[in-house]
Amino acid sequence: MQTRQIIFKERPKGMPDDSTFNFETTELPELKDGQVLLKATWFSVDPYMRGKMSDAKSYTEPFEVGKPLNGGAIAKVEKSRSKNFKEGDTVFGMLDWAEHQVADDKNLRKIDPDLAPPSYNLGILGMPGLTAYFGLMKVGEPKEGDTVVISGAAGAVGSVVGQIAKIQGCRVVGIAGSDEKIDMLTNEFGFDAGINYKATDDIKKDLKEACPDGIDVYFDNVGGEISDAVTMQLNDFARVSLCGQIALYNATSMPTGPRIQPILLTRRVKMQGFIISDFQNEFGDGIKKIASWLQQGKLKYEETVVEGFDNIPKAFLGLFSGENKGKMVVKV
Structure with a gap:
């Protein structure tokens, strides 16, 4: 054959x-x-x-x-x-x-x-859903009242991260690349605010308006200039979950951005990269949790x-x- x-x-x-x-x-x-x-x-x-x-x-x-x-x-x-x-x-x-x-x-x-x-x-019952669940819950460690910002928020991982953060009682701000995607995040997935990075003239200003109390958790799917802007507004003891760097995957040379180490140091920020296989022994528990939220109507896909x-x-x-x-x- x-x-x-x-x-x-x-x-x-x-x-x-x-x-x-x-x-x-x-x-x-x-x-x-x-x-x-x-x-x-x-x-x-x-x-x-x-x-x-x-x-x-x-x-x-x-x-x-x-x-x-x-x-x-x-x-x-x-x-x-x-x-x-x-x-x-x-x-x-x-x-x-x-x-x-x-x-x-x-x-x-x-x-x-x-x-x-x-x-x-x-998707939601596979690698992207598990990436969202463990990357937020185990690395981001959200607490009720936290402000959570997600880049690449309209994608397979980011859209689930935001919804799980809402279930945890957080304020959620999504960054995506079109007004249509921002509308989906806020009106369908329950995000509190969204920023169209392709339309904004000043993403730092938009972040300050969307996050008046600063940023406690950043779920980074993108990297690049977007993450540079978010880093500047991290609160003391913020957590950064490094999931992806799609803005840099096709770069042919190593770009130089802001030196973020002083911010991480003085604000005692935890930044951690992760790979979903790090949590493979817990996949069963993660799938059960996600499936339960789906059945309860708390997660949309x-x-x-x-x-x-x-x-x-x-x-x-x-x-x-x-x-x-x-x-x-x-x-x-």
Whole structure:
């Protein structure tokens, strides 16, 4: 059986583009014991994948040039030589960007499509939701009455962080890149205020107006000039949860910004980077908590759905121009 797959053609310098990817047809191997044949139904595209396109030392292995890219995906079992999965099962796994593939059963997790839409396992019930939960609760340590600021607030992680902060009794301010996204944050997700960083003439002034009592928790998805502005308004004993730096992922040289160490020192600020796998032993508890809030109507969820296997690269590139509201997923 043949299938199409998306190959990592070359390591990008700066912003990836269509030349980063190549579509190829390949022959699938015969099934062995403990393996299944999968037909992909949903793919996740995420900012962390840009880091895997570099061969610099990181917390995860880089993509291999000439091999298929991979990431979180949902698939149907079409054939099985596994004791754990049968034909028709819906599964989650870190899968190649391919229409069909053979996978070992030990790398898959069965999901129940009747409990929630399958794509939710790529978002609020998956890595982004868990990143929001642990990054805020374990690193940000919000307390009732705190002011919490989130950059990249309209994305898959940021939109959930803000809602969880509201559940904790915090004032929540989101920074995003369009008036439409700010409207979504304040009117749909319950944020107290929002700042369109692309429209403001003075983000420092807007932050002071939105955060009259200063900033106690900053959930940083973006980095760059936005984070420089937020840092200047951190309160004593503030906490900064470093989740992402998407503003810098495509930089071709190391930018120089404000020297923030004096602020961290004199205001006794805690700034901590984290990777979601740091909390993998607690994933079960996190999923239960998030699912409970969903069932109670305390959490809302937004997806941007791109149709078609051929459009996976386009969806990925769209992350860097802010084309997504909430989680970006591709429906095959």
